[in-house]
Amino acid sequence: MNPLVSCIITTHNRAELLKNALRSVREQTHPYLEIFIVDDGSEDQTPEICQAWTREDSRIRYIRVPYPKGANHARNVGISQANGKYIAFLDDDDEWMPDKIKTQAEVLERTQESFTFCSKYLAYTNEQHQVVKRKLSVEPRDVIRYEDLLTFNWIGETSKIMVLTSLAREVRFDENLTSAQDYDFYLRILKRGYIAVNVKEPLVDINIHSGPRISTSTTAKYKGQRKIILKYYNDMSKEQKRRQLHHYRMLEWSRNTVRNNVYLKKALSLYPWWKDWVLLKRNTKIMMQGFLMRFHARRAVGTYTEEPVRMKLK
DSSP states (O other): OOOOEEEEEEESSOHHHHHHHHHHHHTOSOSOEEEEEEEESOOSSHHHHHHHHHHHOTTEEEEEESSOOOHHHHHHHHHHHOOSSEEEEEETTEEEOTTHHHHHHHHHHHHOOSEEEEEEEEEEEOTTSOEEEEEEEOOOOSEEOHHHHTTOOOSOOGGGEEEEHHHHHHHOOOTTOSSOHHHHHHHHHHTTTOOEEEEEEEEEEEEEOSSOOGGGOHHHHHHHHHHHHHHHGGGSOHHHHHHHHHHHHTTOOOSSHHHHHHHHHHHHHHSOGGGOHHHHHHHHHHHHHHHHHHHHHHHSTTOOOOSOOOOOOO
């Protein structure tokens, strides 16, 4: 019940945030850890700080990628170096609760499954990286299967998961994706017949801060969502295709008012969830996220498309 777990922290130019992330790993109650900090070409004080940490704690290993190649590449570097039975990933701006590794490792050992995820807190922070508000987010289902995941990424961020190391080596992250890398990673795992076991206990703080984050880049989301749809389109049901295409089209934004209204009309007519009470009750959260992403697209300079969407339901 105490397997070695490889904790992989990926980082890029976030020395101050990284301190909190690493602290949360070093304070884990699970007794057997190895900690990899994979630095994706940072140009701040990250190398000096990490090298000092390796002298303080023998469990820590610092790996520097000379030039930035993205979080996917950094995670794959960590996967290739891992010696543990299981791997847990942590983004440098997130933090784990002290029992995160212990709880998930016990679940995988007890169930003999290969993949698990947990609930989270959305932790809103100020400029001093202090949490000012926390919001609980729990996925109610006990397990997630491939058919479930084709509708939406119910699992969430990589900071929430733990996966069998041998399975992670087989699958790895797609380094060609600009966004939705985690979603694609989960889909390829579950498509092999595995299930994602849900540890409903909130074991992660996903920090919402004012710094650069992939989740606030609408251009990256737009490109990533398109690739996900094209890659898994034939496996989706008709309703799943409609929801995924709705999600994709809600990211379209044009500075031309007429064209922009056409984009919005296409998105809403594709999936008229407001006309059906069952759909409304089931999908309000997802659709609200779509409107929020559209709001981000409107605010972000250059994150829009002038090209018509040519993908249609078949």
